[in-house]
Amino acid sequence: MIDGHMHLENGPLTKEYVYEFINEAKKKGLTTIQILDHTHRFVEFKPIYENLRTYEVQDLWLQGKTKFCNSVHEFIDLMKDIQREDHGIEVLYGLEVCYAPEYETFLRKTLAPLELDFVVGAIHSIDGILYDMNFSKELLWNVQDVNSIYQRYYELVMQLVRSALFTQLAHPDQLKLFNYYPTYDLQETYNELAKALVEHHVKAENNTGIHYRYHHEDIGDNKQLLQTFKTYGVSMITASDAHQPSHVGTDIDKIEKETMA
Helix, strand or coil: EEEEEEEEECCCHHHHHHHHHHHHHHHHCEEEEEEEEHHHCCCCCCCCHHHHCCHHHHHHHHHHCCCCCCCHHHHCCCCCCHHHCCCCCCCEEEEECCCHHHHHHHHHHHHHHCCCCEEEECEEECCCCCCCCHHHHHHCCCCCCHHHHHHHHHHHHHHHCCCCCEEEEEEHHHHHHCCCCCCCCCHHHHHHHHHHHCCCCCCCEEEEEHHHCCCCCCCCCHHHHHHHHHHCCCCCCCCCECCCCHHCCHHHHHHHHHHCC
16 A cells, blocks of 8 residues: 655654654555655745735744745755665655746756655645635635636646646645535546646545545545546555654555555
């Protein structure tokens, strides 16, 4: 079993903390784990978050103690040391990059020299407004038309995939986390996304985090999206989106068969 998405962001960049993730993975019977952190941990990526500072609540979020508190090279050096050791499972490392098209040139230049096993692209904001935070309802969901939010989100996802910056797409249907849904059928959108993922050799996550972290009824991707990925032959990877060691591998066993079939 594989857990392709887990974060160190709530702890220190130390071997001891990484070992907690590895040991939990072994207990859960995982054979491969991918450890990453959000780019908002690393000072090198601070410029790509400037578009969020328009709103005071988002600016305050970016001033939190876990934001821009390390260099990405500290993380890479740590993970290289970890990989020199035999842990009994495969340990890979990379980044989850918050993609916004206006920063694509900056991201291309910043990511190019980094030695990473994989690079996960994620959409966490809609034109400068975060959609997945407690304050997102008052900033976005209760202000803008839900159909328009979905349309713009998938436009951004398509740009992410076509950018050729990423090897993996994070939580492709995370917009559902607060149970807001469009009134139109997403099938055509899903078809276009699936074709783009195949064309650009980008893996799609079947991510359980929305289920156990936000209590959404879907354990992973919604059934329509998952079936579309299968129909088009999209390469998929199981992922927990763990933000603490105890969450590593959560519900992976429940989605592994349908993901890898």
